[in-house]
Amino acid sequence: MKALAAALALAALLPASAAAASRDGGAESQVDARTAEAKARFKRGTELYRQKRYREAAAEFQAAYRARPHGVLQYNIAQCQERMGDLPGALASYHAYLREVPDAEDRPQVRKTIAALEKRLAAAGRQHLLVTSDPSGAEVSIDGKARGRTPLSAALAFGTYQLSLALPGFETARREVRLAKDRPVELALKLQAVASAPPAPVAPAAPPAPASAPPSLSAPAPSPVPAPQAAPQKVERKKGRVWTWVAAGTAVALTGVGIGYGVAAKSDSNKLVSGQYTQPQVQQLYDGAKSKSGTANVFYGVAGAVGAVGVALFFVEGSF
Secondary structure, three states, rough: HHHHHHHHHHHHHHHHHHHHHHHHHOOOOHHHHHHHHHHHHHHHHHHHHHHHHHHHHHHHHHHHHHHOOHHHHHHHHHHHHHHHOHHHHHHHHHHHHHHHHOOOOHHHHHHHHHHHHHHHHHHEEEEEEEEEEEOOOOEEEEEEEEEEEEEEEEEEEOOOEEEEEEOOOOOOOEEEEEEOOOEOOEEEOOOOEEEOOOOOOOOOOOOOOOOOOOOOOOOOOOOOOOOOOOOOOOHHHHHHHHHHHHHHHHHHHHHHHHHHHHHHHHHHHHHHOOOOOOOOHHHHHHHHHHHHHHHHHHHHHHHHHHHHHHHHHHHHHHHO
């Protein structure tokens, strides 16, 4: 009998697989316990099958599969289900056998058995639907009603159905299937992973504020002299020398800035004579002192010119 021959082949594999697991390390006692349970369940299922107690035999083979999964057991379960008249269950188990034992020598014969069962099912007004997915384990809904997870085998009345497959992390797949009397439907879907959202753009950093004066090597830059207040918009010329005081204030401010650069230049010069710096640092100090000294002289010159203008304005405004 084919069912018993397949089962006996599995019985020969179980001790070898347990020994391999023991050699690889791990929970040897647990492996031995699962192997012993699978063999006992398998032996009991075989005895029940020979007694034509197919429902009880199927339960024992299913328990053996849970303890030590092997595709050959799916064939034995299908044999029991076929003899019980559970055609949808037998079709599901035969398909599982072909998936889990892809190199099975009896594949052509099993395919013929599946075709014969599908004809018997169609004669009763129903058709077989097989739904698989990659990855498996997707929740299958038919016309909005949950029917189980992939791989799913179902026997439905002839007609058109709306299917949806949902799996966390993947886009929901939707298909319309039509079950007719002349052919079953095998639907294999590859689920698409949900695209991750692009990262939010990073705002560019604000540019640093420009410095008000070139920094020195060690001493802080001199504080700027406050700018003079703007003259009032309405000026009565005969009540004061407004432009004279504007020129005077500007000259004072320019002189203050020149003094600041002069102090910074003096600080760099003092560092040059200390002898505590390397040659590159000495050159940098010298260049800085020279530049600041020249800038101070420019401010002094401009302040002197503005002061001279203020003197001239003093006499011009006094004549009005």
